[in-house]
Structure formats: C-alpha cells, structure tokens
Amino acid sequence: DTTAAIQAVNEGQIFRFLTKPCPGSVIRDAVRDGVHQYGLQTAERVLTEQTLRGSIRALVEMLSLVHPAVSARTSRVRRLTIELCETLGAPEPWRIEIAALLSHVGYIGLPPASVEQLLAGLPLSAEEANWAAKAPEVAAKLIASIPRMEGVQNILLMQGTHWNGEHAPVQGMCAERIPIGARILRAAIDFDTLVLRGASAEQAIDVIASARGVYDPGVIGALQQVRGRKALVP
Numbered sequence: 001d002t003t004a005a006i007q008a009v010n011e012g013q014i015f016r017f018l019t020k021p022c023p024g025s026v027i028r029d030a031v032r033d034g035v036h037q038y039g040l041q042t043a044e045r046v047l048t049e050q051t052l053r054g055s056i057r058a059l060v061e062m063l064s065l066v067h068p069a070v071s072a073r074t075s076r077v078r079r080l081t082i083e084l085c086e087t088l089g090a091p092e093p094w095r096i097e098i099a100a101l102l103s104h105v106g107y108i109g110l111p112p113a114s115v116e117q118l119l120a121g122l123p124l125s126a127e128e129a130n131w132a133a134k135a136p137e138v139a140a141k142l143i144a145s146i147p148r149m150e151g152v153q154n155i156l157l158m159q160g161t162h163w164n165g166e167h168a169p170v171q172g173m174c175a176e177r178i179p180i181g182a183r184i185l186r187a188a189i190d191f192d193t194l195v196l197r198g199a200s201a202e203q204a205i206d207v208i209a210s211a212r213g214v215y216d217p218g219v220i221g222a223l224q225q226v227r228g229r230k231a232l233v234p
Helices: 001-012 024-066 068-088 094-102 103-108 112-120 128-132 135-142 149-160 180-196 202-209 217-227
Strands: none
Touching: 024 068, 024 094, 024 103, 068 094, 068 112, 068 180, 068 217, 094 149, 094 180, 103 135, 112 128, 112 180, 128 135, 135 149, 149 180, 180 202, 180 217, 202 217
C-alpha cells in the first residue's frame, strides 16, 4: 500500500519505486539510472576520502616536523584508541581513529621546549598552561573547514570533558551524552601520559580508575582488558 511504499523509499533509501506490471524499457531505464547514480556516489565518496586523507596527512606531518615527540605520542595513542574501539564495539571507529591522529594538533602553537615540559609533567608558565588547556578547541578549529569532519571535530572539542560533566564546552554534556570517541580518547591520552612519566600500565590504570567522575566506567573496563594485568598474561 501507499504507506509501505513511502516507508520503503524514506527508510530503506530506495532509489526508485516501480509498480507491476512494468514494461521492460522502464526497468532497463531504472537499472541504467541506478548504475549511473551509484557511480556518482562512489566517485564522490572516493574524492571525499582522498581529500580527508590528504588534509589529515598534511596536519599530522606538520605536527611531526614541529614536535617530533608529540608525533610519537600520537602514534601510541592511536594504537590504543583502535584497541579500545574494538573492545567496546564503538560505532564509526574511523572517526575516533582520525580524532586520535589529530588529538595533539592543537599544540602546534606551543614552543618545542614547552611541549617537552608538558609531556614530562613539568610546570608551565601561565600563558603556556592557558594555551595547552585550549589545545582541544584549537584542534577542532583547525579542521573546521575540512568537509564531513563534524563528528571528528566534536570528539576533539569534547576530549577534555569529565564523565560527570566538568570542563564540558557545552552545558549539560555529561556521561552518555559525551561522544564515545571523546571518552575513549580522554582515557587513551591520560594513560599514555602516565606511562610516559614512569608509571607501569597497572599503576596508570589504577590512577585512572580512582579518579571519580572523570572517566567512563565502561572505557576503564576496556582499558583494563587491553592494557591491564590480564592482557599481559599469555
């Protein structure tokens, strides 16, 4: 009936609706037009993917030239992020992976010495600390002009948000309302920071697990699975 036809088109993304009996010429035209439409969509997707890859590669390479230490850190965070996404079954993991690659792009304006101090946990000047705090916002702004990156932009913007809603750039953003990618990225970055500063994997997980209201409990559980003591047992 009409209702079923409307649902098929609107919800099933049907290209064209034909009724029986249908002349062969009409079917041939529909198939030909469908193939043409598919070709256009495929070409657009390939072009978009190439644009995204090129833009991301340029930003990551620029960061590696300015801050080689941050580039190595980004690679580690990316690997951990991928593992956490697989463990949690996170939707659209490619967006989260891209966010991990771009997670430190906001440090591009800091001097190399300041970045080294930041990674080592050494105190920064008030101006440097303020810039470091704004790094997620800077990273989000840097990719704002890249098409179809809204999801990645939201992850970068929300990566500093606590599970209980503290430090949220948008009021009322807490718990499940925070993008899963931002929750994963926050835990991955902080875990890497703790290990970089001398903590063992177990010690880093204990610190993260004891920080009440900061991390997603589900992400903490996934982190324990992929980096905890159980994960190290053959």
